[in-house]
Amino acid sequence: MTKDRARGTVQRGEAGAFRRYVREWVRANAPAPGGPYDQWERRLLGARLICPAWPRAYGGSALGPLDVLALAEECARAGAPLVRRGVGEHLIGPAVLEHGTPAQRSALLPGIVSGADRYCLGFSEPDHGSDLAAVATAGEVRGEEVVVSGVKTWVADPHRANMVAVLCRTSPASPARDGLSLVLVPLASANGVRVRRVRELTGSAGLGEVRFEGARAPLSHVIGGVGGGWAAAMTALSHGRAHEAASAHLVFEERFWELVRQARKSGRSQEPAVRSRLAWAYTRITLMRAAGLRLAARIAAGKDTGAEAAVAALARSEFERRFGEIAVDVLGAAALVRPEGAGYGLSEWQEALLAGRGATIGAGTGEVRRNVLAERVLGLPREAG
Amino acid sequence: MSYPFSDDQEELRRTVRRFLTEKSPEAEVRRLMESAEGFDPAVWRQMAEQLDLQGLTIPERYGGAGHSYAELVVVLEEMGRALLCAPYFSTVALAANLLLATDDERAKRDFLPGIAAGRRIATVALTEHSGRWDADGVTLEATEAPAPATQAGGAEAAAADGGWRLSGEKFYVPDGHVADLVLVVARTPAGVSLFAVRRGAPGFAATPVPTLDQTRKLARLRFDRTPARLVGADGGGRPAVAEMLDLAAIALAAEQAGGAQRVLDMSVEYAKLRVQFGRPIGSFQAIKHKCADMLVEVESARAAAYHAGWAAAEGDDEVPALASLAKSYCSEAYFHAAAENIQIHGGIGYTWEHPAHLYFKRAKSSELMLGDGAYHRELLAQRIGI
Numbered sequence: 001m002t003k004d005r006a007r008g009t010v011q012r013g014e015a016g017a018f019r020r021y022v023r024e025w026v027r028a029n030a031p032a033p034g035g036p037y038d039q040w041e042r043r044l045l046g047a048r049l050i051c052p053a054w055p056r057a058y059g060g061s062a063l064g065p066l067d068v069l070a071l072a073e074e075c076a077r078a079g080a081p082l083v084r085r086g087v088g089e090h091l092i093g094p095a096v097l098e099h100g101t102p103a104q105r106s107a108l109l110p111g112i113v114s115g116a117d118r119y120c121l122g123f124s125e126p127d128h129g130s131d132l133a134a135v136a137t138a139g140e141v142r143g144e145e146v147v148v149s150g151v152k153t154w155v156a157d158p159h160r161a162n163m164v165a166v167l168c169r170t171s172p173a174s175p176a177r178d179g180l181s182l183v184l185v186p187l188a189s190a191n192g193v194r195v196r197r198v199r200e201l202t203g204s205a206g207l208g209e210v211r212f213e214g215a216r217a218p219l220s221h222v223i224g225g226v227g228g229g230w231a232a233a234m235t236a237l238s239h240g241r242a243h244e245a246a247s248a249h250l251v252f253e254e255r256f257w258e259l260v261r262q263a264r265k266s267g268r269s270q271e272p273a274v275r276s277r278l279a280w281a282y283t284r285i286t287l288m289r290a291a292g293l294r295l296a297a298r299i300a301a302g303k304d305t306g307a308e309a310a311v312a313a314l315a316r317s318e319f320e321r322r323f324g325e326i327a328v329d330v331l332g333a334a335a336l337v338r339p340e341g342a343g344y345g346l347s348e349w350q351e352a353l354l355a356g357r358g359a360t361i362g363a364g365t366g367e368v369r370r371n372v373l374a375e376r377v378l379g380l381p382r383e384a385g
Numbered sequence: 386m387s388y389p390f391s392d393d394q395e396e397l398r399r400t401v402r403r404f405l406t407e408k409s410p411e412a413e414v415r416r417l418m419e420s421a422e423g424f425d426p427a428v429w430r431q432m433a434e435q436l437d438l439q440g441l442t443i444p445e446r447y448g449g450a451g452h453s454y455a456e457l458v459v460v461l462e463e464m465g466r467a468l469l470c471a472p473y474f475s476t477v478a479l480a481a482n483l484l485l486a487t488d489d490e491r492a493k494r495d496f497l498p499g500i501a502a503g504r505r506i507a508t509v510a511l512t513e514h515s516g517r518w519d520a521d522g523v524t525l526e527a528t529e530a531p532a533p534a535t536q537a538g539g540a541e542a543a544a545a546d547g548g549w550r551l552s553g554e555k556f557y558v559p560d561g562h563v564a565d566l567v568l569v570v571a572r573t574p575a576g577v578s579l580f581a582v583r584r585g586a587p588g589f590a591a592t593p594v595p596t597l598d599q600t601r602k603l604a605r606l607r608f609d610r611t612p613a614r615l616v617g618a619d620g621g622g623r624p625a626v627a628e629m630l631d632l633a634a635i636a637l638a639a640e641q642a643g644g645a646q647r648v649l650d651m652s653v654e655y656a657k658l659r660v661q662f663g664r665p666i667g668s669f670q671a672i673k674h675k676c677a678d679m680l681v682e683v684e685s686a687r688a689a690a691y692h693a694g695w696a697a698a699e700g701d702d703e704v705p706a707l708a709s710l711a712k713s714y715c716s717e718a719y720f721h722a723a724a725e726n727i728q729i730h731g732g733i734g735y736t737w738e739h740p741a742h743l744y745f746k747r748a749k750s751s752e753l754m755l756g757d758g759a760y761h762r763e764l765l766a767q768r769i770g771i
Binding site: 380 | 653656657664665667668669670672673674676677678680681684685688689691692707710713714759762763765766769771
């Protein structure tokens with residue numbers, strides 16, 4: 001490139017200073033591959049790099065989204081596992097920060113940072129998947145407690161959680177959204193919460209059904225107040241989507257290059273159809289990163305990101321499904337055979353193909369996502385009903 | 386962080402959009418696409434004098450405004466949106482970029498100020514009968530004639546009296562019929578080289594050809610022992626051509642992103658108004674889902690063009706990969722959106738009077754120009770090392 005053109009007004013990387021710091025820090029502190037995870041986790045905790053976007057008062061470092069991304073990318077570069085607190089970090093924490101009282105923040109957030117409280121999300125129900133406003137699980141306020149009864153399905157990793165965030169109906173008389181509350185319920189059979197794991201078409205059981213039989217939670221675990229659950233749940237979901245959009249490329253980048261290595265090894269990387277598919281996948285991943293950076297910059301600037309995050313979420317989910325298909329197509333005959341062993345074990349790529357079917361169903365089906373984009377972003381009229 | 390756009394860039398966008406809304410409404414597009422020249426010289430002058438558009442990315446020492454490629458992406462996006470009929474892509478994205486990519490200081494000083502001032506329309510003649518968009522496809526020959534000694538006396542005299550002669554044909558040359566300056570990619574015994582030919586040079590003939598997309602004019606150029614001035618080193622043309630092709634691909638991608646956004650807007654607007662079976666067609670899921678898919682593609686196309694423009698502004702090593710990425714993605718996104726726009730409009734979209742076909746034809750022509758999606762995906766595969 002001639003330098004004539006390079007002296008524009010665009011600058012990259014105000015995140016640069018933090019990135020340099022974190023690169024150094026990761027290099028100095030990361031465990032050797034397969035090294036002691038506990039020690040690495042303790043070091044991250046000490047450096048306030050777990051839930052790093054959260055305010056310092058609650059254990060975070062108040063990092064902006066670009067710096068959070070820099071941390072993730074530098075960990076990936078160093079081969080160090082990123083320590084995340086999942087639903088607690090990306091959905092429930094933000095909802096507590098935005099809708100909770102100061103007392104709730106102090107009581108609930110430190111447990112998420114330390115890893116003592118591990119959340120799963122009880123939103124969807126057998127009869128209400130994408131149509132969340134219609135959930136029917138009951139939450140009855142009795143004195144200083146909420147008593148929850150009902151069934152939640154398609155809950156991700158409930159067997160790893162000790163807390164479940166439940167969207168339930170506390171006032172059956174109010175219209176759909178106004179009667180909902182977001183309640184954080186201890187997930188224990190002693191509390192009347194039972195988990196049944198659901199075997200997915202991949203053969204594994206990451207999802208589960210969570211049944212509440214008079215499960216109790218103190219009123220201090222209701223986020224956004226009784227009847228204020230819809231807003232709190234939407235905050236949680238939109239933070240989840242924004243996080244997803246800003247970081248989704250990380251996983252795909254790694255898997256993409258692994259797939260390229262496989263294709264080289266088998267010689268299929270020389271076939272035009274395979275090359276075209278790989279280049280297409282690379283294109284989508286690169287655009288995912290570009291959209292993520294843009295989204296992160298908008299979040300940092302305090303701008304509304306609902307529309308962009310929704311667009312990014314549809315693009316990501318459709319790509320995830322397609323990537324699984326491309327992966328097995330690239331492998332060819334090798335994808336016909338599963339790894340040896342008992343049960344229904346799958347290779348990484350077979351898993352991608354099968355789990356990809358869920359990508360366009362979970363957290364809103366592709367059809368519902370398209371309706372939402374058409375109505376809320378493009379302003380098309382709602383369906384006559 | 387200014388990615389993707391600073392406030393200055395948004396201001397530039399507003400200014401250009403206002404200008405084009407006034408100067409390039411549909412009626413004007415239709416008038417110019419039927420004309421032989423294909424552009425309005427008065428508007429061309431205003432673009433330079435009022436907005437500095439031709440010199441936007443030309444450095445100040447050559448009479449330009451010295452902005453980065455990221456700003457140019459904004460301008461081209463707006464031009465694609467307005468279907469502007471003007472030799473801007475040829476002059477700026479092809480010719481100025483090619484000149485800037487050479488190390489021929491004299492040629493830059495001779496030619497760029499005229500381009501920046503809007504006095505000189507320029508283009509690049511690369512492609513031949515074979516329809517190839519790369520330097521390898523070039524067969525047109527340049528020979529060194531036993532010419533008189535170089536005379537002093539400025540660019541025009543030098544161009545006419547250089548010791549080189551070109552003979553052969555070039556096809557698919559954007560705006561070749563109105564260009565004052567044609568930069569010709571030719572072959573000498575030393576290899577691929579660049580030559581400047583002025584309009585009216587002996588043995589030079591430029592003929593407009595009828596085009597599928599009437600808003601972008603193409604010409605066939607004939608050279609018969611046409612005197613030409615060597616630009617850059619003899620045999621040293623390849624790197625400059627490669628750089629120009631990448632930057633021109635980003636430019637087209639930006640136009641495509643702008644056009645795609647416009648057809649999505651048209652579709653959404655129509656779907657809200659058009660009533661069938663007693664309700665707006667936009668309330669049918671079949672239409673909603675088309676629009677939602679277009680939205681995702683349009684947003685992604687814009688991200689691709691911005692990302693590549695941003696890399697170009699920074700002189701990033703990834704420019705070649707990102708250029709092919711943007712060209713392949715935006716080509717297909719625009720064509721798909723333009724095609725869906727006709728479908729959503731139904732019968733009225735199939736008529737000559739409705740503008741949907743203007744965008745559809747532009748979408749196809751810009752998809753094919755410089756290589757289509759499949760071509761650039763293969764380039765991308767090579768460029769990322771697959």
